[in-house]
Amino acid sequence: MQRVRISSQHSPVYKLGDPQLSLSPKFRVAALKSPFLDPSSELELAMNGQPLIPGLLDDVALNCLMRLPVKSHAACRAVCKRWHFLLGSKERFFTRRKELGFHDPWLFVFVFHKCTGKIQWLVLDLNHFSWHTIPAMPCKDKVCPHGFRCVSIPKEGTLFVCGGVVSDVDCPLDVVLKYDMYRNRWTVMNQMITARSFFASGVIDGMIYVAGGNSTNLYELDSAEVLDPIKGYWRPVASMGTNMASYDTAVLDGKLLVTEGWLWPFFVSPRGQVYDPITNKWDSMAVGLREGWTGSSVVVYGHLFVVSEHERMKLKVYDVDSDSWETVEGPPLPEQICKPFSVNCCDSKIYVVGRDLHVAVGQIVKVDLKCHVEKKLRFAVQWHVVDAPKAFSDLTPSSSQKLVVFALSAHAGGISVDFQVKPQLLGLDHNL
Structure with a gap:
């Protein structure tokens, strides 16, 4: 990601998803009640x-x-x-599972083929560790996933893909796609107010927040907005106060944490912002938090963990009281997991999906240290690797999202951007 620190200029952008555009979906939508x-x-x-x-x-x-x-x-x-x-019928199958109270986690992985650039969603059953597919997103095969951001609403069983960029014309996207698990289909949602790529995104109390990112010609944005998934419309929220793109994002204690991220070599300290939806205000991120945030994050046990992407370091966790990062006991990320990778979690486990879709599963456990002066909580991790089928040897992950197959349940960050793709424009239609 290129760092550009200049004021945002509202150059013309391509608005996709307009009614006049046409689409021939690659999947059929069930028309009858189950x-x-x-x-x-x-x-x-x-x-x-x-x-x-x-x-x-x-x-x-x-x-x-x-x-x-x-x-x-x-x-x-x-x-x-x-x-x-x-x-x-998947609709019938998952509806009955919901009635019977099944609660099985799946990991939805957004991948692209490193030779053809074709994108797709693959699903890993975290109980059986078996893979299957879902219908293709309503877009052409050669759409670059550069800059997309993906989030999910666990209780609703829905997955959202927002924004993105068409690199041939340096064109940010304002498109929003929604996948409904129970209907097993994609629909086109109302567009974002501002087209953007490489932006922050997260879900707080069922609302989808996006902020910052790149506009046309890599001008960085300071605007932010929120989507009510039920009502289906976007509205602006307080601006960030600084123009910046997002490297990684997390939701912690009901707040949206946005980090600009380190760029190699480490010449400039990264910036970071924290948004509180209750006060509708942004504050600067604590120095220790932003300077130690060197990878993709997940929140487990109410704590922020980071898998570093700059070197094969051990997992680390942020300590709020001391504004510092501490190393998690246990081995580093297994060597089979190669960059770029995406990171997500389910309960007390961390899932790191690497190139060729090998998956490292890290079990996080609490370690209580009883000192003379204070009792301090520490963590330990133990990794094991789930090898991917040989058919996935040319696939690279871009994002991973968690869904639970009964009330259904993705982490907003973890999107790696290392694409060498010649994309075409999205072709969208509201009449799905």
Whole structure:
């Protein structure tokens, strides 16, 4: 990312997602209400005499089938008509899982092919460590993921992809795409007020905040705005007070933390801003916090952790009281995980997805140290690596988002930008 510190100028930008643009989606959208939830469904009534699994009550059998990994659905649908009916629709399958109270985490990984530049979303089942796909985003194959920011709303089971850049014309994007897990489809949302790339993004109390970033010709922005996902509209919030792009972002204690990030060599100390939505004000980030923030972050146990991207350092955690970073006990990130990588977390585990989509899983544990003067909380980590299929050897991660498959549940940061792609313009249509 190039550092540019000059005032923002509002040059013309390309507004994408306008109604006059056309799109032929690569996936079909279900038009009918799921009959699985309708007890009067003729198909379901016709199969009532056929057990789901011979020798088991249907309630028990259904509980078993709901645990099948998605990658097995295609084969399992051939077992019988009821299995085909149950597993033939993701909408039906996930709705029933929600009813039964299943709570299984998935990691959604935004990747691109290093040779063709084609982008796609792959999904890692964190229970079975198996991969599957979701429908392609409504855009052309050669769209550069440079500068996209991705967030999710855990309780709603929705994933949002915002902004981006078309590098051929140095054109920032104002587009917002939404993926609905239960409908298994993408829709085009209302555009951001300002087109931007390499910006900060995060979710606070169900609201999506974006701030800063690059405008046309790499002019840096100081504006910020917020999206109400339910009402579907954006409104401006307080400006950052300084023009800056974002290297990484985190939400901690209900505030949005934005770091400009270190650039090698370390000639200039990075800047950082903190936004409080309650007061609608920005403050400068503490010196120790911004100067030690040298990688991609996650929040675990209410603490900010960073996986460094400049050298193979150990995981470190920020201590608010001393405004300093402390090394987490345990080994460094495994050598199999190569940059660029994206970082996310689920409960007390950190997931680092590296090049070729090898995944390092770090289990974070608390270590209580009882000193004579004070009791201080420390952390330790233990890593293990999940190797990716050989078919992923040419894929590179750009972002990763966590969704939980029943009330569904992504960290806003962790987007690595190391692309060598010749992109084309997005082609979007509101009539999905």
